[in-house]
Amino acid sequence: MEELLQGLNDESLMVREINYSLIQETAEPLLKQVLEKYNPYLLLRCFCTLTDYPGTVTSLAVNFDSQTLANGSYKDHTIKISDLNSDELRNTLSLKGCLLAFSRDGQTIASTDGICISGQDKSIKIWDLSRGELKTTIKEKDPVYGLVFSPDGQTLAIRKEFNINLWDLRSGELKATIKGNFAGCIYVFAFSPDSQTLAIGSSNYSDEPKIQDTIGLWDLNSGKLKTSLRGHQVFLFANIPYTSSISALAFSPDGQTLASGAYIATGNYGESIKIWDLNSGGVKTTIKENSREPVTTLAFSPNGQTLAIGGHKKIIFWPPRSKK
Secondary structure, eight states, rough: HHHHHHHHTTOOHHHHHHHHHHHHOOOHHHHHHHHHHHGGGGOOOOOOOOOSSSOOOEEEEETTOOOOOEEEEEETTEEEEEETTTOOOEEEEESSSEEEOOOSSSSEEEEEOOSOOOSSSSEEEEEEETTTTTEEEEOOOOOOEEEETTTTEEEEEEEESSOOEEETTTTOOOOOOOOTTSSSSSEEEOOTSSSEEEEEEOOOOSSEEEEEEEEEEEETTTTTEEEEEEEEEEEESSTTTOOEEEEEEOOOTSSSSSEHHHHHHHHEEEEOEEETTTTTEEEEEEOTTTTTOOEEEEETTTTOOOOEESSSEEEEEEEEOOOO
16 A cells, blocks of 8 residues: 555656556545645646747647647737647747637637736637638627637627627627626636527625625627526635636537536635536536535536536546446
8 A cells, every 4th residue: 555655746647647547446435535636747747839829829729630739928919829739830820819719720819918907908810720821800898718719610708897799700790688687797607508598607696694606608699698597605704705607507418408517716615516407507516525615617528418517636437437
């Protein structure tokens, strides 16, 4: 047992990986406790390093086939497009970008600068990567906090503090603004696989000892709220002033299920992850394994059978993987 524990901190990545796998398969309680506190990021290996950047890299985005990386550099006001297989620079776009987003087909990228600094340019540039040309420019009046393309590539959702603007990329016109009745800020949003629904996570500010977060499902054809999902409850200890928020959303590949994660601050606990049946609007299950830690990201496997949950220093798979 002592050799397995020492192996987790070995200089060799291969040795660390082997010992990590062996501990996963053991039933020894002490080893299980060690594994829960172990940082799995120590098992990641570097497959390439991109250098020669004149200033700080302020933004990164990887396209959906994991073959291309876009990064924005503040000092030289450029966005560089690199091939992750060859480590070669494909193209350089003359514009700085604090936020970047790829379209699903990897042929278009959106960029913007001046996220939350008043008075700066808040235009969003839409680039054709196959030609390296600027397709169109979208003008926004307020700070921009997030960019997401719809899966069909026809719509760009732009997150503001209290609303989301939906732009039609074919016409270059604003098609809808989702304002809603948000009691707090918008924290996260996600398109359904068919691009017909937008899920928006926000927080309900309240003086009650229980704070319920809200997820709104919006019909993108009508621009109207279809339904609201409520049920994430966060409990406060010793009257600590704290407001929770929906921190992650993920649709299943068939669009029938939505996973949501809540931010749980240190010293609090709550219902951090819920799986929703979008046909009935009810909760299918509540995952409590991460009830005292923040959920930062969620992702379904391509077959929709496994949910990956990213949090503080670890990744959880649900349902738990069977031990061999």
